[in-house]
Amino acid sequence: MSALDQANQLIAQFGDLFSAPTEFRGEVTLVVDDPERIAEVCAFAKKSLGFDYLVDISSVDNYGDDPRWTVVYELYGISHAQYLRLKTNVSEEKSELPTVTAVWRTADWHEREIYDMMGIRFRGHPDLRRILMWEGYPYFPLRKDFPLAGKPSEMPDVAFSKPAPIEGGPFVAAPGGKDAIEREPRVRTPED
Amino acid sequence: MHASTEFGYNSKIEGDAIHTRVDAALNWFRKNSLWPMPMGLACCAIELMATGASRFDISRFGMEVMRFSPRQSDVMIVAGTVTYKMALAVKRIYDQMAEPKWVIAMGACASTGGMYRSYAVLQGVDNIIPVDVYVAGCPPRPEALLDALIKLQGKVAREPVVKELVITSRKKALSVPEKPVEAPPALA
Numbered sequence: 001m002s003a004l005d006q007a008n009q010l011i012a013q014f015g016d017l018f019s020a021p022t023e024f025r026g027e028v029t030l031v032v033d034d035p036e037r038i039a040e041v042c043a044f045a046k047k048s049l050g051f052d053y054l055v056d057i058s059s060v061d062n063y064g065d066d067p068r069w070t071v072v073y074e075l076y077g078i079s080h081a082q083y084l085r086l087k088t089n090v091s092e093e094k095s096e097l098p099t100v101t102a103v104w105r106t107a108d109w110h111e112r113e114i115y116d117m118m119g120i121r122f123r124g125h126p127d128l129r130r131i132l133m134w135e136g137y138p139y140f141p142l143r144k145d146f147p148l149a150g151k152p153s154e155m156p157d158v159a160f161s162k163p164a165p166i167e168g169g170p171f172v173a174a175p176g177g178k179d180a181i182e183r184e185p186r187v188r189t190p191e192d
Numbered sequence: 193m194h195a196s197t198e199f200g201y202n203s204k205i206e207g208d209a210i211h212t213r214v215d216a217a218l219n220w221f222r223k224n225s226l227w228p229m230p231m232g233l234a235c236c237a238i239e240l241m242a243t244g245a246s247r248f249d250i251s252r253f254g255m256e257v258m259r260f261s262p263r264q265s266d267v268m269i270v271a272g273t274v275t276y277k278m279a280l281a282v283k284r285i286y287d288q289m290a291e292p293k294w295v296i297a298m299g300a301c302a303s304t305g306g307m308y309r310s311y312a313v314l315q316g317v318d319n320i321i322p323v324d325v326y327v328a329g330c331p332p333r334p335e336a337l338l339d340a341l342i343k344l345q346g347k348v349a350r351e352p353v354v355k356e357l358v359i360t361s362r363k364k365a366l367s368v369p370e371k372p373v374e375a376p377p378a379l380a
Contacts, residue, residue, distance in 0.1 A: 133312070134277050141311045150311025161276045164309040 003028040003082040006049045013044055032088040035071070035097040039124075041086065042073065042103045051075040051084060054104035059114045063144035068092040069120055073100070090120060099125040117142035134159045215353050222266070222292065223348040224254040226341065229265030229289070231282060234272025236299040236331040243334035255341055262288040267344060269337070270323075273301040274314040286321045294348070296340050297323045300330045 007021040007028050017037060022029045032038055045051040055074035062068055069090040076083050090097050099122040100107045111122040112131040119140035122128060130137065136155035139146055148170055149163040171185035230240055243250055250256045259265045262285045274282055286295065297317050300306035303326045305315035317323060324347055325340045332340075 132277075139311075146311070148311070149309065157280070159276045159280055161311060162315070164305065164311070164313070164315055166309055169309060 003084050029085040035088040035090045038088050039098040039100050042100045046103050050077040050079050053078055054106050057110035059118045061144045096121045098123050218353040219349045223345040226255045227257045227259050227266045229268045231268050231270045236271035239331045240271045243337045248334040267294040269296045269298055270302040270317045271298040274317045275312050279314045283320045294324045296325045298327045299332055
């Protein structure tokens, strides 16, 4: 059974929760309209469709658009060797959706990382703490409105941070340039 | 007779006595048994391990006794990217080292933050602890680290040990800036 068939089974089960699956280079993506039901959908995908392996959960900051967050679940079934991608959109005001740790235990750290970097909370998570930054760090550094250089912070006896000297950067390499001068890392605005 | 033996100790001429300065003698002891403490934080630590392995033979210089305890070490080799999360731990370990102690910043990240102009990385370990020798490279080859350790030996050999000991023992607040002391004559 192909991933497209499995996506159609999900649609048959949950009806109007999904729009039509999109396929790009053999990868099937389904958008879950209601983020509140993501755990339910994932549980069905694991139990009935054999997606027993959660490859990754990632998050996207659509800064300036509404809803601001997109959470992406990459599913894989070891027995049938098919991938399926689930996406769901979460508004900035809410910034919260149910955890899938009850479905796949590996979601624990993935969700902690998303909480740490983006500030999206997962309701029902057993241990929603920061995973990369330290406890008490006041920002979510992967958000688009967070400066690349960072911001100053101070957490006594734990850690501090200071903005890094960007010195005119960020410096971006251009791989397609005809010589080393064109290829080397330089300040490049998107118009260049 | 070789020219170099003129500086050496010849018991037939000088008997059982060696004349030297306390500074020179203490520094000689210190510099030939630098015990490094590996502070391996990133890929530089791989080169640090290579330095400690047989091919590069760090024991030629009396530095082969790598200790993982700050209490037993003389020189901390900060090898790798110092993140802000790790920074105070590095400082704490440095503070636990007994005097005299020295620090080598190995590689671009430990020296300046390197390519990580980022919210998460300390821009050079010299922001939190004093560094004696900086090693360029990403990562530096073992030869570069050995060169840094030999440069550090040169620095250790020129330190005013007695002056510092006297100052410490009298617990005097030192207001006069210290003058660099001339290098003692080579002993070996």
